[in-house]
Amino acid sequence: MKKFNILKSLILVIAIFSFTSKSNAQLSDGTIAPNWTLKDINGTNYTLYNYLAQGKRVVIDFSAVWCPPCWAYHTSGALEGVYNSYGPTGTINQTMEVFFVEADENSLACLQGTGCSTQGDWTAGTPYPMFLTCSPPSGNGPTVNSNYNIAYFPTVYTVCPDHTIYESGQLTTSQHYSFANSNCAPLSTTVNDVKAFSCSTPNIIYCVGTLSPSFTIQNYGTANLTSCNVTVKLDGTTCQTTSWTGNLAMYGTAVVAINQITGISNGAHTLTIELDTPNGVTDENISNNSINKSFNVMTTPTSIPISQNFTSSTFPPSGYDAVDVTTDGYNWARSSTAGHTAAGST
Structure with a gap:
């Protein structure tokens, strides 16, 4: 969800909603990643904060078996490269970890290539741990999906040793390593x-x-x-x-x-x-x-109704402010090429 405010003494609030396949929004960059303990498809338990305490930078791929972009990224080998080069037995160093979460509550059979409109066998050649979010005992349940506000697939996060999280996205192997180096401080x-x-x-x-x-x-x-x-x-x-x-x-x-x-x-x-x-x-x-x-x-109210057609080249108009409430860089801007009664719109 994205909200902006335009205000004139008394605030005029206009909310714009953007919808994805799910209704929640991703975790904001720099916030705290919730801890989790999950059992992988081989029955081994992993706890996120245990890896962070070792100074690891952790990449988590939240995907769905039916998702073509997820499959394309999975089969690109980017995360396999991160794991093989920088994972627990990395050939370059051992500063990172990679996890895969099937985040649409599908079964192991679907992950292995059967049913659910799956794109293929996701387990084939995958060296890093893979988790299911279907109901126990075969899966871990969907709690991790809601805790991480998964709004679309794939969502790829990088979690730093100080527990902060960033949406790193579908990067190459070298880009993931550079992203972690740029955004994650070493252990204090x-x-x-x-x-x-x-x-x-x-x-x-x-x-x-x-x-x-x-x-x-x-x-x-x-x-x-x-x-x-x-x-x-x-x-x-x-x-x-x-x-x-x-x-x-x-x-x-x-x-x-x-x-x-x-x-x-x-x-x-x-x-x-x-x-x-x-x-x-x-x-x-x-x-x-x-x-x-x-x-x-702004404690002094302005009488309503308020009328503003935004036809002036000055934006925001006198007495107004354009405020990016969520501080993500998206804000109101004036267009001089469209308008209802004259050139000018927001």
């Missing part, structure tokens, strides 16, 4: 290291001058994280200080809620979260201790 060696991972609140637009921030911290150190200090700043001025306590293993995350901030004036603002003193000692890596989130407050 710092002992006490708290990271400001993400900030889910504030959102982009508010119609009131109050804010209840929440953000996610991550333990980037090898020692369990049990505490840290938190400083909250609004437009560079400290408005709150607090502390967090808990118990996070390496790369574990926790959501932290902050007391409500009130009296925020109209206009653009920046919320800053700063973390320090993990486990009561000096943070060994201060480069990941802060995160900023920009937002706007």
